[in-house]
Amino acid sequence: MRSDLSVRNLVVNYGPVRALHGVSFDVPEGQIAALVGSNGAGKSTVLKSICGLLKPVEGEIRVGEEVMKPRPGDPLRHGVALSPEGRRLFGRLSVEENLMMGAYTVKDAAARDDMLDRVYGYFPRLKERRRQMAGSLSGGEQQMCAIGRALMAQPRVLLLDEPSLGIAPIIVAELAKIIEEISRDTSMTVLLVEQNAQMALSIAATGVVLETGNVVLTGTGRELLASPEVRAAYLGT
Amino acid sequence: MNALLEISGLTKRFGGLTALSDVSFGASEGAITGLIGPNGAGKTTCFNLITGTLPATSGTIRFRGQDIGGLSPHKVVEHGLARTFQAATTFPAATVRENILRGALLRHPLGLGAMVFGGAAARDAERKARQTVDEVMEALDLTEHAHREAGTLAYGHQKRLGVAIGLATRPGLLLLDEPAAGLNPDEVDRFATMLKEIRTRFGLSVLIVEHHMRLIMRICDHIVVLDHGEKIAEGAPEAVRDDPKVIEAYLGADHAK
């Protein structure tokens, strides 16, 4: 099974307002792609559409050869998992229960426990807090839990919406390494939405720049990092 | 510079967990003070204690020399301390203008009668409040969204709206909890400029929690560092940045350059 992600001509409306005007891009199997753009550009909208939380007006989203149906749950069956914007943890479940919810469809108990250990390995903080209600975690701890929960699904395609949001610098550096490592070890495809474009583009093979619902630039991470427009608009230098 | 906010011996326990332990620091008049530290260090908790959202286990909080410990949040705001929340927090069903107006009314108090039956005083208050709203919207670049429902804004805009609501209460000290989270570096820079502008324009002091080191280093006059609920460092930005304890606990080796 191939697990490259391909988004074709995605058009999404919020009521009468059009948020995406035909977005297309590809993420090759096992690679990391970064989706960057300013506030309100439509990055989260892209991710929500991919995992079935929004119904596109037009367009098609494929994982490998298969077209996914635009409803929640179906993308997961094709191996797509999301760490959503705003974390959206199950606030009254414990940290560990949240992680286990990530692995809801994972049948293999050994693999699941193995993954749990790995997540705790990445974020020792979560292990300390495993019995705490997720809703009372600090902001950064919640973010770690949301990422961990997505990992627990053992996805082939991982969607991360601003994973570094609210995370301390020391962990951000860590996080980049973790994402790289996971992608390399499990040949997981990762689509990374980031404001920290520096970090995202430096680990991404592909970069996609979004502006008001349109793709305005694509290239390799390195190319984009070097591109003057990108530097001016998103890297602040 | 005078100490506007003085915190001493502040402690907060959640059951067995000590989220904040015997922390003391101050924020000076006219300054931007940074509060940083790793995740779960107790920064938000500290904000919650200062603004009365949570009761402190022990310690004192003084603002302009007055003890404001134990006051309920709306009283604290009246004293001139406004805050924003870490998550984007708005009145989702109301328009942006209405959101800000709800904050602006604080400075134009009315009796119960006037609130219900209107009258000249009420009209006057409303007019003045609207003036404040316009000013705040302009300063925070929200004017173009004035008539949108807050719940439909993109995350970054919602966060800015949060700052606007706080600002509309005309605080002496504004407490910002990760206001720049979700902004890209360029936007962070613009936010920094904006923040400095509003500081002068509205005569503010600021206490800010942020993980964007660029922002913190650029705007802060003074920085306090928490780790595991304890204060581990305090001082001028450069000094804090080079402090090995801070590097180890928070910044990581990359930043040491």
Next chain:
Amino acid sequence: QETLKIGALVTMSGAGASWGNGMKRAAEMAAEDVNETGGLDVGGTKYMVEVIAYDDSYKANEAVTAANRLVFEDKVKYIIGTVGSAPILAIQPITEENGVITMTLGFTAQALTADKPYTFRPNPTTAEVAQPQIDWIVKTQGVKTVGALFPKDETGEAIAKDLAGAYEKAGATLAATEFFERDRVDFIPLLTRIIAQGVDAIELDGNSPVTAGQIVQQARDLGFEGVILRTGGPATQEIVNVAGEAATEGMFVHSAFDPGVESAKAYEDRYVATYNEPMNGFSPFFYDGTKMLFQAMQDAGTVEDTEAVKAALEGISDYGGILGTMNWTGEDRYGIAHQLDSPFYIARVTGGQEEIVARCTSAGCE
């Protein structure tokens, strides 16, 4: 040929529905009787009787709205109802002011007063039947101290007072009385306490059939071996249904109904055949009451002038009803003789069936 409308303002939903249906159906059967003969002949005009039934859900406010509708919209002059005490007190301002003759089941003493001339009660209440039965029980069963449980409502409180007096007069004492909230299902603590006081008998008058059944069952479960009796409220079958035959064996109950009396038995059979449900014990009274109302109209020669009908109704004596001979009494107790007096019985429950052991009138038993 004209139509005579009669209102049935009764409880048809909620816990009072058994009584309400019994009353409504009594009126319907009485109407059916006259309609079958071509209508009620009053002063030469034949009236087909139509029963308009509304539910009051046992609530005063609902009853007021329904009464307004019956009186002003449907223009009825006669109402069978209400079941409850609160509803009758609530609608009386309307019915009395508009001269609407009302036949209520409501046990409250205040339902019948001299300034409410249009209200009648065709069924005996505890006040009427308690004394003779209690005298008999105390005498024959050697009962000295009695415990009782009552629901904490108007009916329960009224009955408690009446019974305490009656036991006193009979030379026994109502030693332990307990009031409980209506929805209660667990009586074990109350019974534990009552039984611990060493009572000879437990009195169940005033309780709904379900509650009474539960009390019987739980009392027997607790090993109570004394007399269990119910000196009012005909509902033996329901009690047996809830408590089971074993627990109710040997219990004494009040009965207005002697299956030995042909007409009574015929009524019950007809009821069961028509409605496919067991007959409620109060139903026959309202059948007789409605019939008496018809006779009063005929005697007065009018259906419109309720003042005349009322007078005629008051004038009926020694009426031969299905349950026996009936008369209006109550002058001394209520200040107005609008309370029906009829024969009644004490029965012992054996094998889930009533077996009459004493025949009573207001004068005494056996």
Next chain:
Amino acid sequence: MSFLIAQSLINGVILGTLYLLMAIGFTLAFGVMRIVNFAHGEFYMVGAFCALIGVTWLGLPFPVTLALTIAVAILLGALVERVVFRPFRNDELSGMIASLGLAMILQHGALILFGPDPQAFPALVSGVFKWGALIVPKSRALALGVGIVILLIFYIFLMHTRHGRALRAIVQDQEVAAVFGVRLEIMYPLGLGLGVALAAVAGGLMAPLFGVSPFIGATPLLKAFIVVILGGLGSIPGAALAAILLGLIESFTSSFVSASAADIVTFALVIVVLLVRPAGLLGRAEA
């Protein structure tokens, strides 16, 4: 006196457990699905009628009847979720009021079908267990035993299986739960179905004790309300503690003060507990 205390203690604990059984389905619907289900008592009533039909009309043995009751109730619950509650998944208040409508439909439906009179239900067991002067009716002991087993199974399901966890998760964020593969179209009906089944089992078990009629739903609803308030939102141990407490209060005040005092004491306690510990005795504060 000490006999009375001991007997009251036993009565209270038994009664409390019966109340727990009456309340637990409500706790599930409320704490887990966030439905304040005013029709809970009517589902109890439906269960009692199912048991009645099974035992007296069809002549089935009681355990078989109970199993059938559970099956019928799960289906009924799933159906009701589909038809009534689905549109109100994120709207607690409307859901609550819809359940009031449902309660009316069920109660009066039963009234039309079965009439208002209480129905005969044969006792399953009779007699009492005796220790000295202390007494436990066998019928109650039976209901108690079966009830405890059912409660334990239910507790383990909810707290320690993945489907139980999923049930608790969907109320908090159904979208995200769906993204992680929880099938809402199955879990919601299942959740309500279980709540209904628990109510119905309680009705079936208690039919021999407390009788069967269309109006028997009022008591379990009231007790469920109290148990849930006292125990805390969705906390099963809390519900257990609250139910036992309720049983003891009723038993002791009824035995030593008066029956009407029991209710006043209960409600006063409910209010005090809510004021002092808004989340209930063992409930956790909302996040």
Next chain:
Amino acid sequence: MTVVWIAGIVLAALIPWFTGSVFHFHIAIMVCISAMATGGLAVIAWVGQLSLAHAAFAGIGAYTSVLLVTRLDVPVLLGLPAGALVAGAVAFIIGAPLLRLRGVYFVLITFALNELFRLIMLDIPEFSGGSSGIAGIPKISLFGVTLSNYQSVYPFALFCLALVMGLLVLIRRGQLGRRFAAVEENLALAESSGIPTAKTQTIAFTIGSAIAGFSGAFLAHYVGFISPETFGFQLSVSYVIMLVTGGRLALWGPLVGALFLTPLPEFLRGAVEYQHVIYGVVLIAVLRFLPRGLAGLPRQLSRKGGRG
């Protein structure tokens, strides 16, 4: 929009005079009383709380007025506002601790409160008449003129309702309404924007419960009979149903709800056996297909029309 509403409501108010039926006057009076009570409940709903103790406050108002009138010979015209005052005062005193709870918890505690009220009233028969209640309550009289028939009570009921609705409009349009909305939408943010949320909620609870007290007193003098059972849980529930059916946050919701649901049982009263079943079905259907309540219906229709 408002004009259409007002025109419709004025027309509806005139119906009894067109038909001339005494019974229609009765129903119309009941609509007024329910609409007032539901209006009070709406004020509480505007701060995001749903009170199941509303009947208890109506009861407090009713008993206050009845006791004042029957025992102290106070004129009924003073008894009515006194009922409101006492109900409001009680709400004010117990409001502060109660309103720390929100959402379903508040629903549950007010439920318990209503039961407690009923039980306590049953336990003090010297004041409440116990379970047999108080009958023969004096009718409403204005400056010595007794409103003895339905036709004369109705204009007064309309007048009172107009006052209540006027108050609602003022609250909603004024600064207080803005605070209420802020509290309803986001309590934590409202508090840290300087709105005293506890006080604001208490104000809403007090005003709403006072209105309930007024309506309860009106009901008592109109019907002429009250008992603790009159003000039981069921009555609270029926107010809630009216509110939600009308539209929980709509200004005209309470009025529309009362206007729809008070006469509804009358259309069903003939179908004795099925009326409650039908009522239940209607309720669920309204909730399901009109999520903003009946008051939101015109908007919903115009939106559909606009699209199609």
